Structures are given as C-alpha cells and as structure tokens.
Amino acid sequence: xxxxxxxxxxxxxxxxxxxxxxxxxxxxxxxxxxxxxxxxxxxxxxxxxxxxxxxxxxxxxx
Numbered sequence: 424x425x426x427x428x429x430x431x432x433x434x435x436x437x438x439x440x441x442x443x444x445x446x447x448x449x450x451x452x453x454x455x456x457x458x459x460x461x462x463x464x465x466x467x468x469x470x471x472x473x474x475x476x477x478x479x480x481x482x483x484x485x
Contacts, residue, residue, distance in 0.1 A: 426466050
C-alpha cells in the first residue's frame with residue numbers, strides 16, 4: 424500500500440512552526456502514524472483496537 428496517497432491529518436493544536444507533530448491516516452483496518460517532519464520516512468501501523476487503547480490511555484493521562 425502506498426501510504427503517500429492517504430489523507431493524513433494533523434492535530435488542530437499543531438501550530439505549523441516546525442514543532443514535534445505526528446500525522447494520522449486511516450486505511451482499511453489500520454491506523455497509520457508518521458512524523459510530520461519526515462513524511463517519506465517510516466510510518467507505524469496499528470490495528471483499530473490497539474489504536475483505541477492508545478487514545479484512551481492518552482486521554483486518561485498515561
């Protein structure tokens with residue numbers, strides 16, 4: 424799968440000032456995450472269940 428064709432989203436808190444940001448894209452049954460400063464670099468891929476556990480942990484302050 425060519426991840427460069429996916430619609431990548433960045434947090435609304437990202438100021439576009441070159442800070443540390445990640446981008447997220449959804450494709451089929453996977454969630455892909457990459458460094459916004461290196462869009463051609465490696466992307467991590469997670470199943471939906473694993474991604475939901477991660478998001479919930481972040482919301483809980485872990």
